[in-house]
Amino acid sequence: MDDARTLLESLPLDLQAQVQRSVPLNSLTTLQVGGPAALLCPVFNPEHALRFQALALDRQIPFFILGGGSNVLADDRGFRGLILHVSTENLDRKGDTVRAGAGLSFDGLIERTLGLGLTGLEFASGIPGTLGGALVGNAGCYGHEIGEFLVEALLLRPDGRLETVGPEEFGFRYRETDLRETGTVVLEAVLRLQRGDVDQAMNLRHERILDRRTKHPVDQPSAGSWFRNLAAAEPGERRQAAGVLLEQAGAKDMSEGKARVFAKHANMIINTGGATSADVLKLAARMKFAVQEKFGVHLVEEVRYLEP
Ligand SMILES: Cc1cc2nc3c(=O)[nH]c(=O)nc-3n(C[C@H](O)[C@H](O)[C@H](O)COP(=O)(O)OP(=O)(O)OC[C@H]3O[C@@H](n4cnc5c(N)ncnc54)[C@H](O)[C@@H]3O)c2cc1C
Structure with missing residues (x-):
């Protein structure tokens, strides 16, 4: 210090x-x-x-x-x-596109673009975090991902270059890109949206937010799904939810100190008040071990652990 x-x-x-x-x-x-x-x-x-x-x-x-x-x-x-x-929070509209600061709240951006008469992002309503975090992790749900909307982004490369790049530089794939953990900073992004039916999009937005309230710990501290879902068994099929395996392996009954598995979603860890990082790491290790033991499946963390 x-x-x-x-x-x-x-x-x-x-x-x-x-x-x-x-x-x-x-x-x-x-x-x-x-x-x-x-x-x-x-x-x-x-x-x-x-x-x-x-x-x-x-x-x-x-x-x-x-x-x-x-x-x-x-x-x-x-x-x-x-x-x-x-914390870059600029937002400008040009036709069907918006140029948005990566520090904008992703959900706030969804609400604001709908207010501008632009639809497309409503599928992701309720995902916490910023636009930048969503882009480097290719955040998504219900079969869609943020990467589908990117036109270009302003990056700060680890060697100090400011560079505008297209989506190919991100290499978008399931909850991952080539930019995560490389020291590249996403500063802003241009997204292509549509002049669609805003009322319909708003309805979907409210539906998604309500759905999250019933399934996710929206009022309790968490970091979302701890482990990535598994690759689909066959091409074209849906990914296998890690939460299903975790539930069958008994994760919903697990806790360590003040960290426990969320009762409605076996792939989420909640902080019941004063949990330590040691509690959380121990609990995540137990969850992972239980799935390995029962199914021989190796789960991979989605949440990033920031070491001291
Ligand atoms: C209740 C709950 C529900 C969730 N539901 C979903 C869901 O449905 N779908 C989903 O995909 N995710 C979900 N998440 C996970 C999380 O909200 C997303 O991964 C989100 O996009 C992370 O954004 P963030 O700004 O919080 O990133 P952070 O947590 O701050 O960072 C995550 C990673 O991104 C990097 N990063 C962040 N900003 C930038 C930037 N500007 N430039 C470069 N690197 C950056 C960080 O270094 C880190 O590696 C959920 C989380 C919670 C708590």
């Missing part, structure tokens, strides 16, 4: 004013677990991103890109580096 103070004091004054020291990660992640991040750097525009990234590279400080923190488990010991908190 002393290093963090020295570093902060050595920053130009305009940056010093924006950076926060020792920010608890439990306040920045939806699972509400995690100790302090040494430095939190809000990225409101590409220039901020460039300057903070250059600082991290120059001083050889580890950095982590954070959006809404809805797919991350932070460690109780915190993070000794610099958190680039993507």
